Every structure is written in structure tokens, then in C-alpha cells.
Amino acid sequence: MERIKQKYIHELARFEVQKNNNRRLWNIPQQTAELLFTLVKVKSPRHILEIGTSNGFSTFWLSLAAETCGAFVDTIEVDEDRFNLAKKNLENRDNVIQHFGKAELIIPDLQNKYDFVFIDAGKINYINYIKLLINKLNSNSLVVADNVISHKGTVKEYLDYIESSELFDSVTLNIDSGLNIATYIK
Numbered sequence: 001m002e003r004i005k006q007k008y009i010h011e012l013a014r015f016e017v018q019k020n021n022n023r024r025l026w027n028i029p030q031q032t033a034e035l036l037f038t039l040v041k042v043k044s045p046r047h048i049l050e051i052g053t054s055n056g057f058s059t060f061w062l063s064l065a066a067e068t069c070g071a072f073v074d075t076i077e078v079d080e081d082r083f084n085l086a087k088k089n090l091e092n093r094d095n096v097i098q099h100f101g102k103a104e105l106i107i108p109d110l111q112n113k114y115d116f117v118f119i120d121a122g123k124i125n126y127i128n129y130i131k132l133l134i135n136k137l138n139s140n141s142l143v144v145a146d147n148v149i150s151h152k153g154t155v156k157e158y159l160d161y162i163e164s165s166e167l168f169d170s171v172t173l174n175i176d177s178g179l180n181i182a183t184y185i186k
Ligand SMILES: C[S@@+](CC[C@H](N)C(=O)[O-])C[C@H]1O[C@@H](n2cnc3c(N)ncnc32)[C@H](O)[C@@H]1O
Pocket: 025, 026, 027, 028, 051, 052, 053, 054, 055, 056, 057, 058, 059, 076, 077, 078, 079, 082, 101, 102, 103, 104, 120, 121, 122, 125
């Protein structure tokens, strides 16, 4: 990962400054970013969906991995300031399509089917996102949800659903805020 971090040293430094100046960006930790990057590279998806762009830090890492397999990243953000900040931060990323608005309203209109989804928006809504997403997942797609340990109570309905559903096999990793990684097996 050092080679990539060196290559994008200026972009990553800018994210670091923004994060230090604004605690309400809630960017994923570096370890989670690198795990996402690795999962995308291994999975080699065609279409990636991210719910919760913030200023685009996780989007940036998804985009770097997407570039290695010719994939595209759709990403959704409801907060206008963060959406615009992400627009600046991602202006050189050709494979990112930003959507502004509530994920609950945008997901039904998305035209793609996804092979990789990263959920990192309103925790209470994870259950709604996944239900809206079901008919937009390709077989064997990966759905990665953040904060499943840090916000265990709030995402309980999501976890209960994922863990009991015959449509998913899943594992929760105790790294950073807790990541649930689910495979859609239909
Ligand atoms: C944890 S932050 C995302 C951090 C980002 N993934 C990163 O690591 O750089 C969650 C973001 O989701 C956004 N959000 C919350 N509810 C949302 C919704 N219903 N639809 C779209 N975005 C939402 C918030 O405005 C916030 O910017």
C-alpha cells in the first residue's frame, strides 16, 4: 500500500487536513480504507455503490481500486457542504459518479446492478438501504457495512436481517468501528 500512498501523497494529505479541521466528516480509518481497497481489487467488480460519501475519502480509495479493474463508483451524499467538498476532492477521478440527496430516494432510481456496496451513512437506515438494494445486487455481490460494532444497537435490525437471511452469508470483523461483510448468494 505504501506505493499507492506515495503516488497520491498530495490528495491524501488534503484529506488529512480536512479531517483534522472538521470532526464531522467521519471518515473511515486508514486500515478500513486499505481493506476496502483490497476487497475491491480481489472482487474486481463492474459497478460499486457507496452510501455516505462525506468529503469523499472512502470514495477516493474505492475509486483507486476501481481503476485497477475498470469499474465505476456511484456514491450518495445528503449533506450539501460535504457533497460539494467531495466534488472538489474527487475532481480528477474519472470513475466516480456523485449523487446528491437521500439514499432512500436515490437508490430506487439507480439503473445499474452492483457487485460491491459500501454502506456508511445514517446507521438507523441501514436496514432500509439493504431492502431497497436487494433487486440491484448481482449474484455474489459483496455488501460491506461500517460501524456495526461502534453502533451495534442502532444497526441491530440490519445485522439481524443479514445474519438470518438465506440470501446472505456474512462475517463481522472486529477492526476499527466494526465491518460486516456479506455475500449475496442468490
Ligand atoms: C460516516 S459519514 C461517511 C464517511 C465516508 N464514507 C468516508 O469514510 O469518507 C456518513 C455520511 O452519510 C451521510 N448521510 C447520512 N444519512 C444519509 C442518507 N439518508 N442519504 C445519503 N447520505 C446520508 C452523512 O451526511 C455523512 O456525510
